[in-house]
Amino acid sequence: MRFGLVPVGEAEGAILAHSVAAGGTTLKKGRQLSAQDLAAIAAAGIGQVMIARLEPGDVPEDAAAERVARAIGGPAVRIAEAFTGRVNLFAEAAGILTLDRTALIALNGLDEGLTVATLEPYARVAAGQMVATVKIIPFSLAEDLIARAEALARSERLRLAVAPFMAKRAGLVLTRLPQSKPNVLKKREKAMRVRLAALGATLERVETVPHEAGEIGRAIAGQSAEGLDPILVFGASAIVDRGDVVPAGLVAAGGEVAHLGLPVDPGNLLMLGRLEGQGAVRSVIGVPSCASSVKENGFDWVLERVCAGLEVDRAAIVAMAPGGLLMEIESRPQPRSGRATNAERAHPRIAALVLAAGRSTRMAPRNKLLEEVAGVPVVRRAVEAVIASQARPVVVVTGHEVDRVRAALAGLEVRFIHNEAFADGLSTSLAKGIASLPPDSEGALVVLGDMPVVEAGHLDRLIAAFAPEDGRAICVPVAAGRRGNPVLWAARYFSAMLDVEGDTGARHLIGAHADMVAEVEVDGEAVLSDVDTAAALAEVRAHWAARQGRD
Numbered sequence: 001m002r003f004g005l006v007p008v009g010e011a012e013g014a015i016l017a018h019s020v021a022a023g024g025t026t027l028k029k030g031r032q033l034s035a036q037d038l039a040a041i042a043a044a045g046i047g048q049v050m051i052a053r054l055e056p057g058d059v060p061e062d063a064a065a066e067r068v069a070r071a072i073g074g075p076a077v078r079i080a081e082a083f084t085g086r087v088n089l090f091a092e093a094a095g096i097l098t099l100d101r102t103a104l105i106a107l108n109g110l111d112e113g114l115t116v117a118t119l120e121p122y123a124r125v126a127a128g129q130m131v132a133t134v135k136i137i138p139f140s141l142a143e144d145l146i147a148r149a150e151a152l153a154r155s156e157r158l159r160l161a162v163a164p165f166m167a168k169r170a171g172l173v174l175t176r177l178p179q180s181k182p183n184v185l186k187k188r189e190k191a192m193r194v195r196l197a198a199l200g201a202t203l204e205r206v207e208t209v210p211h212e213a214g215e216i217g218r219a220i221a222g223q224s225a226e227g228l229d230p231i232l233v234f235g236a237s238a239i240v241d242r243g244d245v246v247p248a249g250l251v252a253a254g255g256e257v258a259h260l261g262l263p264v265d266p267g268n269l270l271m272l273g274r275l276e277g278q279g280a281v282r283s284v285i286g287v288p289s290c291a292s293s294v295k296e297n298g299f300d301w302v303l304e305r306v307c308a309g310l311e312v313d314r315a316a317i318v319a320m321a322p323g324g325l326l327m328e329i330e331s332r333p334q335p336r337s338g339r340a341t342n343a344e345r346a347h348p349r350i351a352a353l354v355l356a357a358g359r360s361t362r363m364a365p366r367n368k369l370l371e372e373v374a375g376v377p378v379v380r381r382a383v384e385a386v387i388a389s390q391a392r393p394v395v396v397v398t399g400h401e402v403d404r405v406r407a408a409l410a411g412l413e414v415r416f417i418h419n420e421a422f423a424d425g426l427s428t429s430l431a432k433g434i435a436s437l438p439p440d441s442e443g444a445l446v447v448l449g450d451m452p453v454v455e456a457g458h459l460d461r462l463i464a465a466f467a468p469e470d471g472r473a474i475c476v477p478v479a480a481g482r483r484g485n486p487v488l489w490a491a492r493y494f495s496a497m498l499d500v501e502g503d504t505g506a507r508h509l510i511g512a513h514a515d516m517v518a519e520v521e522v523d524g525e526a527v528l529s530d531v532d533t534a535a536a537l538a539e540v541r542a543h544w545a546a547r548q549g550r551d
Helices: 035-043 061-072 101-108 143-153 182-198 213-225 245-252 298-307 314-318 378-387 402-408 426-435 456-465 491-498 507-512 534-550
Strands: 002-007 020-022 025-027 048-053 058-060 077-079 086-091 095-098 114-118 130-136 140-142 161-164 169-176 202-210 231-234 256-260 271-277 280-286 350-356 394-398 415-418 443-448 474-479 487-490 517-521
Touching (some): 020 035, 025 035, 058 061, 061 077, 061 086, 061 114, 061 143, 101 114, 169 182, 169 213, 182 231, 213 245, 213 271, 231 245, 245 256, 245 271, 280 298, 350 378, 378 394, 378 402, 378 443, 378 456, 394 402, 394 426, 426 491, 443 456, 456 474, 456 487, 456 517, 474 507, 487 491, 491 507
Parallel strands (some): 169 202, 169 231, 350 394, 350 443, 394 415, 474 517
Antiparallel strands (some): 020 025, 077 086, 271 280, 443 487, 474 487
């Protein structure tokens, strides 16, 4: 790749390295410069531009990032669209993230232009949570480098995966001494139920027995015979030796102590054991006293892995030492709160607003939204694409022929908002819809209900581009050099959208905030194809027929 300042007249076809204000708009970095762009730059009195020009053997930033992401992405990990050399990876299920720290460091050491950042190994993640991001720093990297990165990333040691939580059926053995208080035992049982429920498990059986090895052994054996796993033993007194009462009870049941002690504080006094029964191996965990509270401790780290079906042995326990000084930290989910952590909020909360209230005046008396494309109403085609995207919730604004439109969308997972003032123009539907969105929405895709050939991939590409902090707060699809729909708006513009009047929507806000607009190139011309006339409907039907032919 060649990089540097060149005269404007020599920059056609090159990649713009730094954003430039020209012709009343801002040309964003990463844009491939056209003759029209260069004319606008020259007219602004700019004689030189900083550009990058790819050479044979160079892999463009998006393609490079996608290749590395696909190489590292493993089971239960979703790979998002590439944009500006970045690909984010998300958990497809709640569970535990697995990867090898050493191999990840080696991957990042291949070249300064390739970066891969992840959550900590064995982090507990929620479905939809970002777990990693691949970023290519320059506009391209050499093919041989990407090939080496793929070879390293595909090794089993590095594979980034999520081990989903399993629907475990757990048992609990509580022990008591003469001085044990009933309310303490109830608190411990509640703490176990809360933890297990957060991991998708259920507490099937609770037994309270004297703090004696024989009684503990009988309870463990009985719960094992019922197929319960894990079996949690919460002793009335802390475990301080392999010869103590709880370990002795496990041995009496026919089990063995795999490890005693945990290099995580709080949570040091934990016992990890196993018991074979009915052709299976049950995990038996001696619970430390600190687990009476649902504040995070080392017991959570062990229980999470067990509930995700991951092996926890002596080596895994010892490896918990780095980072094992916990206190109470905010970087991991807290069972008691149920609130999202910062990491869980990494995936932007993008709602979708489908405008389906118009009177269809140019096709009257026919309602264009209810005309069929390959046997399916236009509006249903549009909404099905939105539902297949990452956007949630999906809100449909109705108006004209509300009952027929709702019937056309029957059975779909959408929320309806009716605009009684639909005859006053599109702006009223926009305002009605924006006002109905969840207050924590970070952005909204405004989708027209008469665009049945827009695909979920188009919407997800807009979401991948969305980064208000990087100047991409309004994401507009571009095809064949023309801007289309839908448009993704950051929440900061919602108040201005509520004040829009007439039948033109919020298009003028794009011009007013040109410095925050990201033009997102998409394949085909689906984002330009709406159904306003009978001729347009015929073109869309032809487009759909051609698509079905390709499939």
